[in-house]
Amino acid sequence: MAYLITGATGNIGSLVxxxxxxxxxxxxxxARDANKVRSRYGQSVDVVEGDLADSGSLAEAFRGIDRVFLVNAGPALAARDELAAKEARATGVRHIVKLSTIDVHQQNVGTGVWHAQGEAAIRASGIGYTFVQPSGFMSNALAWTDAIKSQGVVRSSTADGRIALIHPHDIADVAVVALTTTRFDGLELPITGPEALSYGQMVAIIGNAIGRPLMFQVISDNEERSRWEARGESPESVGYHLSIFRAIRAGQLAGLTDTVTRVLGREPISFGQWVRENVAAFR
Ligand SMILES: NC(=O)c1ccc[n+]([C@@H]2O[C@H](COP(=O)([O-])OP(=O)(O)OC[C@H]3O[C@@H](n4cnc5c(N)ncnc54)[C@H](OP(=O)(O)O)[C@@H]3O)[C@@H](O)[C@H]2O)c1
Incomplete structure (x- = not known):
């Protein structure tokens, strides 16, 4: 079986x-930069340099490939999923495992709309597919490191709403099973961590791990918006982050699935375990 991996420098692609x-x-x-992946993986991989927006480089990369792990991000992701599916089909690729999001099952939350369009385009192309649909990544909590280290406070508009963040290793493990077996062909795999926690509960878990009491402070939507704008985020990024925080606050993202256990035969990894593995980042 010949595998093509996109996003190999990113959070999940690298783990795959x-x-x-x-x-x-x-x-x-x-990869967009062959040197970047070569310096990381040496001669243990083959590399095709290209861009997901460029059909010529996609066609070259897909030649002789059976199954693809596809990572697309940003507002153009649906068009790029469509292009990848079209080129893959034309080149004889049999199956795409797309890294999607569980927010495709919500109304206008996060990147859910873009990913839903990407999934629809892949389905319509007629190529085989599996959609890996994770909840938010536990590693998103690394965005709190500066605030924790400098002030001991995390601020968010999520209030006491809960979400079952998922460990990146669980996402990669599920993706690899979907890629290397045919067990989940034609299926959606919505995956979550083992328990829904509020941001305050997660901050307390980090505080316990570093041995320092931390505070969680609720801020308004307007304050949240100003913070994201001040970081220079694009209007799209500000908009989808705010929609996620609102959905968490409303309890819309607190649901759990048993998909990790069904696919991997083990429980998903807890947030406490993720914190133990990453505790140095918060000290
Ligand atoms: N973060 C979450 O909580 C979460 C939750 C659910 C779903 N997701 C989804 O997960 C996916 C990955 O998100 P992420 O933030 O983890 O991404 P990431 O780690 O930043 O990875 C993005 C990867 O895509 C590559 N890439 C970007 N543009 C490209 C292009 N035009 N051509 C070729 N390669 C390109 C990047 O390579 P370079 O080295 O060239 O930049 C990088 O390897 C996204 O679709 C996101 O919506 C995220």
Whole structure:
């Protein structure tokens, strides 16, 4: 089986590559900067340099490939999913495992609308697919490191709403099963962590791990918007982050799925475990 991995320098794509290498596979990586992936993986992989917006480089990367792990991000992701599916089909690729989001099951939350359009385009292309649909990544909590280190306070408009963030390793493990077996072909895999926690509860878990009491402070939507704008985020990014925080506050994202256990035969990893692995970042 020949595998093409996109997003190999990113959060989940890199973990997928590591797992394939550990299985003795030699994946082909599609990257904007070949040197960046070469310096990371050496000669253990094949590399095609290209851009997900460029059909020529996609066609070159897909040649001889059976199954693709597809990571697209940002407002153009649906058009890029469509382009990738079209080129993949034309080149003889059989299956795409798309990194999507569980927010496709919500109304106008986060990147859910873009990913829903991307999924629809992949379905319509007629190529085989699996949609891996994670909840928010536990690693998003790394955005709190500066505030925790400098002030001991995390501020958010999520109030006491809860969300079951998922460990990036669980996402990658599920994606690799979807990529290397046919067990989940044609399916959506909505995946969450094991328990829904409020931001205040997560901050308290981090405080326990670093041995320092931390505060969680609720802010308004307007304050939240100003903070994201001050960081220079695009209007789209500000908008989708605010919609996620509102949905968390309203309790819309507190649901759990048993998909990780069904796919992997083990429980998803807890937030406490993720914090233990990353405690140095918060000290
Ligand atoms: N964060 C969350 O909580 C969350 C939750 C659910 C779903 N998701 C979804 O997960 C996906 C990954 O998000 P992420 O923030 O984790 O991404 P990420 O780690 O930043 O990875 C993005 C990857 O895509 C590559 N890339 C970007 N533009 C490209 C282009 N034009 N051509 C080729 N490669 C390109 C980047 O490579 P370079 O090295 O070239 O930049 C990088 O490897 C997104 O679709 C997001 O919506 C995220």
């Amino acid at each position: 590559v590591e797992r394939l290498l550990a299985m003795g596979e030699r994946p082909r990586l599609f």
